Amino acid sequence: MIPKSIENEIRSQLSDLIASEKIVVPAIVLEVPRNKDHGEISCNVALIAAKQLRQPPRKIAEKLAASFQTSPETVEKVEVAGPGFLNFFLSRKFFNTVLKNLLDDPSHYGDSDEGNGEKMHFEFVSANPTGPLNIVSARSASVGNTLVNVFRKRGFSVHSEYYVNDGGGQIRKLGMSLKARIKQVENGKDSAEIPEGGYHGEYLINIAKNFTASEQEMTDSDETLGRIAADSIRDGQEETLNDFQVTFDNWFRESSLYEKDLVNQAYEKLISSNVTYQKDGAVFFKASEFGDSEDRVVKTSDGRYTYVIPDLAYHLLKSTGYNRAVNLLGPDHHGHILQLKSALKALGLPDEFFHPIIIQQVNLKRDGAEVKMSKRAGVGITLDELTDEVGVDAARYFFLLRRTSSSLDFDIDLAKKHSEDNPVFYVQYAHARIQSILRQPAALEFDLNTGIDISVLKEEAELDILRLINRYPMTLSAVVRGIEPHPLTIYLTELAKAFHTFYAKHRVIGEDHKLTAARLLLCKGVAGMLREVLNLMGVSAPNKM
Known part of the structure; x- marks a missing residue:
């Protein structure tokens, strides 16, 4: 069982201190300062509380810092910076426990009840069953599957679904x-x-x-x-x-909505809610009253439903079992989002229920030139063809390198390189290098399971690694908060870089028996951390390269 995290301890203290002022602030967000001279954790709660308290944020921060209970076991000191940021400095003793917690159970390090069992529905890929999966669908698969893995790890009850568009x-x-x-x-x-x-x-x-x-x-x-x-x-x-290492809890067929009469029922709900009117023989939904730019046709003059009605039926079905519905959509769905949002709002669903994410376009490049894609013309590169060329690991990793809101240039040549220029190779090589160290005869002489004093790890390169291991739960929390997986690739790159830097500066196996044992344990921890994050992303952690 992973002990209560340092983030929870800080949040708990700050929440109590804020509550004593008889005000309410949104969820307290903790972040990692860009400059390590500013500590390991930073918080802007004083800036958020300033308006309600009608006090300068720096004055509030100073009061919070003075009241915060520091400890040689956890938070060593709290400083106020800038207009009112709180910077928390963690103790050396605490970093020793961080490594121990990781090594006790690497696969559960970073687990949390952050989600408190909230029921979430993730729908992604959902490509038309009219051709092989294209590259945008591949990006959606990588993003969606990674998000599902992270949300489950953070205590959410997650259902993943592929919507089969077999109607129309x-x-x-x-x-x-x-x-x-x-x-x-x-x-x-x-x-x-x-x-x-x-x-x-x-x-x-x-x-x-x-x-x-x-x-x-x-x-x-x-x-x-x-x-x-x-x-x-x-x-x-x-x-x-x-x-591609992506599975779903369910493949939902659009045709089943018609078989169960749910499409007609969704339409009738709009009618009975008095949010429609007739014009020129068609039925219009008063979408402009619920956030859309204009009213929308929901039934044409010849009696056909427009596509928003079956989509509305599907999301009403989702709302019967889930608190939030996250949809990963292609870049051609921008116009449709407002229609569906306004229809759901008209039927009384809260704004936070439907959370659409647009997965932006992928530009494949080979030899510096763009590779054009067109599924209908039959000349585009499919997901199968891409993974045949670059492998599943590279494809899944590259699709997570940028925010979903940004288009992605996928360099096929780079993805195939066996060099440190290739981002996924760089991370996997760090894991393979550690496994090589741990296989050395001199390393095998050490029992890394008991009695190792890691307080001898005092070099800055060693402390940087420990700071990064401690940062992992906050990275997962950032993924959840933004519903955005790309912080994981940033984290992995920084952790791999920290290890490569440490390895270049310091001998792991040396004459000092205690230091060697501690450094081997540190290496083992880094390997476990790399393996765990790669696993969340559906990427392998090879022992040899």
Whole structure:
């Protein structure tokens, strides 16, 4: 069992001190100062409380610092900086316990009840079952799976889901495209043309080749053909994601919403809520009254629902079992978000329930030139092709190197390099180097499980590593707070750099028996930390490279 974290102890004391002033502030956020001369932990709670207390934030910070109970076991001192920041300096004794806590149970280091069991629904990838997964879907898979892992580690109850878009006109268009491919397979390439707006990818040729005569007899309609193709493509997408180390708790089919009449029910809820009106034969939703830029058609003059209605039905279903629904969406979904948000708000759901995240575009580059992608034209690089070339580890790691709100330049040549220029190689090499040290005969003479005095670790390079190990829970908290996984790659780079720096400056195995044992233990801790974070990201930690 991991002891109460230093972050929780600081938050607890600050909360009590703030409560004594009879004011309420939002959740107390702790961060790592950029300059290590400013301590190990920083907090801006005094600046936040200043407005309510009607006092200068620095004066509030000074009062909090003076009242804070320091201890040689944990927080050694508290200083006030700038306009009212609180900087906390941790004791040397505390750093000794940090390493011990990590080594006691590396896979559970950083675990927390931060989420307090809150039920969260994560939907990601959710690509149309009309072709192989593209690179934006791959980025969504890497981001989504990593977020699910982190949120679970921090005490949230998480359900992961892939929404299969097997409804709508695209399935009929897919069926028409498959019909053309079947004719081409039977009678030659010139015997049929792919319909306008259809799917040109060669993957349909493979489906057509495997299409049996008995299946053809049963499939007069384009809709039926489309469903057969969609099922085959969906199976391929699941296999691809399994190879990418991404799994889901559930694959939810859009068609099930219609089968259970949930789409009609969602529409009727809008009607009964008096937030619609008729115009020119169509039914409009008063979206502009609920945060959208204009009112939106929800039912066309010929009786068809627009796409916001099945999406509304799906999210109303989510709301019956979850406190928050996080959706990772492609860059073409910007316009749709406001429509869905306003509809959910009109039906009484709180603003914080629906949390959309736009996964920005990925630009693949090879030899300095951009590699164009187009799934429908059948000339784009798929996730399978990318991982065949660079490997799963590099792909998953590279997709997390930037914020989801930023487009990502994916350098294929760099991802394949076996050098320290390659970010994932740099981190994995640190782990492999440590394993090499621990395999040395001189290292094997030490029993690293008991009786090692790590207080002899006093060099700045050693303390930097201990500071980073201590920072890990705050890094996880930052991922949760921002619903953004890229802090993990920043953390790994800094930890690997700290180890490489330490290794370059100091001998691990030397003549001083006590120091050697302590440094071997430190190395073991770094390896455990690297392995744990890489595992959250779906990336391996090789013992040899």
